[in-house]
Amino acid sequence: MHVFYLSTNVVCDENRAWFEAFRSANQCTECGMLAPECRNGPVEVVVDQRPSQAALFAAHTPIGLGRVEFLRCFGEAFDRQFSIGQVVHRRGQRLAEMASFVPRRPIVIRSPDPKCWICTTCGRFLYDRFGESDLFYVTKESLGDHLCHGTDGSSLVVTHELYERIDRHTWKSLVIRQLPVLDHPLDGIDPFPENYY
Numbered sequence: 001m002h003v004f005y006l007s008t009n010v011v012c013d014e015n016r017a018w019f020e021a022f023r024s025a026n027q028c029t030e031c032g033m034l035a036p037e038c039r040n041g042p043v044e045v046v047v048d049q050r051p052s053q054a055a056l057f058a059a060h061t062p063i064g065l066g067r068v069e070f071l072r073c074f075g076e077a078f079d080r081q082f083s084i085g086q087v088v089h090r091r092g093q094r095l096a097e098m099a100s101f102v103p104r105r106p107i108v109i110r111s112p113d114p115k116c117w118i119c120t121t122c123g124r125f126l127y128d129r130f131g132e133s134d135l136f137y138v139t140k141e142s143l144g145d146h147l148c149h150g151t152d153g154s155s156l157v158v159t160h161e162l163y164e165r166i167d168r169h170t171w172k173s174l175v176i177r178q179l180p181v182l183d184h185p186l187d188g189i190d191p192f193p194e195n196y197y
């Protein structure tokens with residue numbers, strides 16, 4: 001069994017002043033992890049320009065950015081798992097074709113031999129997957145019953161059922177990779193600590 005990891009190389013630059021203010025108010029100064037309240041309510045993101053035609057956008061904070069038309073193809077499976085917010089141009093105009101998103105509980109993409117430690121500032125369990133991306137995987141338990149998951153940033157993990165809804169012709173810039181789903185983790189971390197997000 002496998003799922004699909006969707007990511008992007010298309011960058012959307014957030015407004016510099018917004019980015020600096022957001023980072024100092026909402027990210028751990030040591031590890032960069034998001035403040036928990038960002039997962040429970042919408043985050044409004046300010047950008048300098050209307051982004052190009054792409055499904056997902058790489059950004060400078062862990063807040064995901066994507067095109068509403070694309071995200072909508074996943075329906076409620078997406079809405080249930082994310083806090084969804086607005087994207088605004090620096091002059092104040094809302095960009096209705098764009099949305100920000102943060103997973104309420106991010107999924108952990110694992111490697112066989114990660115580096116793990118506890119952040120001495122915020123106390124969270126940090127997991128740095130190492131090595132060849134061909135060896136990355138997720139555990140069956142971490143998927144639960146959900147069809148769609150988020151990592152921090154603009155990457156998504158979706159089941160085959162949702163993957164088939166993607167119009168690959170329209171969303172050519174998506175970077176898509178299969179991720180194996182394993183019954184038991186290869187890194188020996190079981191159960192996974194709760195203080196990772």
Ligand SMILES: [Zn+2]
Binds near residue numbers: 032120123124
């Ligand atoms: Zn931290």
